Amino acid sequence: MTTAVRAPAENRALLDLVGRTPLARITTDLAGPHPGFWAKLEGLGAGGMKARPAVSMLLGAQKRGELPPGAPVVESTSGTLGIGLAFAGQALGHPVILVVDAELEPSMRKLLRAYGARLELVDRPAHQGGWQTARLQRLRELLARTPGAYWPDQYGNPDNVAGYASLAAELAARLDRIDILVCSVGTGGHSAGVAGSLRLLRPGLRLIGVDAAGSTIFGPPARPRLMRGLGSSIRPRNVAYEAFDEVHWIGPAEAVHACRRLASGNFVSGGWSTGAVALVSAWAARTHPDAVVVTVFPDGPERYLDTVYDEGFTATRGLGEPVGHPTDVPHPARASEAGGWARCRAVTDPRVARVMPRPIPASASAPASTSASASASASAVASVAAVAPSGSGGGVLLPLRA
Secondary structure (H helix, E strand, C coil): CCCCCCCCCCCHHHHHHCCCCCEEEECCCCCCCCCCEEEEEHHHCCCCCCHHHHHHHHHHHHHHCCCCCCCCEEEECCCHHHHHHHHHHHHHCCCEEEEEECCCCHHHHHHHHHCCCEEEEECCCECCCHHHHHHHHHHHHHHHHCCCCECCCCCCCHHHHHCCHHHHHHHHHHCCCCCEEEEECCCCHHHHHHHHHHCCCCCCCEEEEEEECCCCCCCCCCCCCCCCCCCCCCCCCCCCHHHCCEEEEECHHHHHHHHHHHHHHCCCCCCHHHHHHHHHHHHHHHHCCCCCEEEEECCCCHHHCCCCCCHHHHHHCCCCCCCCCCEECCCHHHHHHHCCEEEECEEEECCCCEEEECCCCCCCCCCCCCCHHHHHHHHHHHHHHCCCCCCCCCCCCCCCCC
C-alpha cells in the first residue's frame, strides 16, 4: 500500500524569519551563585532552533537533486526537529510526514498537525533502542511505501551541522570573546556546527557537551530516559567527539530545578535541554569566573507546562532534590554510576573505543563585551555560513542580515 501526500504551496518569504534570535544574560542562582553567562534564545525564533538545520537539509537536498519539487519529507522526531521541518516544508513547498511516539505531548501533536505535518504514531518502544529505534523502524516502512519520499537523516546529514553556522555568526557579531561554549547533544548537529565555526576564529574555545543521564552517545549503556530533546539511544554520526573538552550528564531532577529557577529568576526558561545546559553553564561560569561562557536555549517553556512545570508530574516520577554539583568520573562509560550529575574530562568516541583527553587552558581574564565591534569576527564566521561543506551532503544557508 502506498502513501499519497499533497504538497503545500511554496512560501519562500518565510525564510526571512530564520534566526536573529535574542541573546540574554543569565545571572539567577543555579545550584549556587555564579557571575553570569550568555544564552541564545532560539525558542523565540520562527520554527525554533531546529528551523536552521531543517532549512539547510532541505535546501541542500534540493541543490543536489535528491529532493524534487513537491516531494514528501519523512523524518523521525521527538518533537523539536518536527517543528523545524514543518516550517521548512511550508517555506519550500514539501509535505512533511513525522514519525513520533506515544510519549510526545498531546499539545505538541496538535501543534505539529496545525502546522500541516502528518504524524505517524509509534505506540510501543523497541526492545533494544527504545522509542528512537522504534521510530526509525517505522520510518523505513514509510519510505518503502511513499513514492519519491526523502529522508533527511538528521543523525548523519552534514547539512544538519552546516545549518548552525549562521547561529555561530550571530554569536560572533554580539560577543568580542567566547571562551567556553556549552551545548546540549542529541543528533550532534548544533555542537559540531557552532563550535566548528567559532573555532575558526577562536582556536582556544572550550566546548562542554551536555548529555542526558541514560543516553548512550558518549559510551554509557542506554537506559530509559525521562527527558526528551537531548541524549540518544543510538550514536549519531554527526557527533564530533574530538571537538569536546568535557562532557556532563544531567538527570531530570537537576534539569527541572534549573528550568524553574530560570523562570522565576530570569524570566527566560525552556524545557529539559534548556535546564540542563543552564545548570552546566552556571557551573562553568562559577568554576572559571573570568571566562565568557555562552550556551544555547533550544526552546521555550510552553511545551513543558504539563511535565517540567507540573508538580504532580514531578512528584509521581520521584524527582526530588537535585544534585548540586557534578561527580567526576574517569571514563564516560562510568557516568551512570554517578547518579544525577556526572562529569568527565576524557572524551571517548565509543565507535572506536579511543580516549581523547584535551588540555584545559587557563581562563582568559579580559572583560566580556556585547558591542557591535566584533563585526570583523562576525564577517569571518558569516562567510563560513555561506559555504556548503564537502561530503555527501552540502548545506545551503541564508546570508546573515544586519
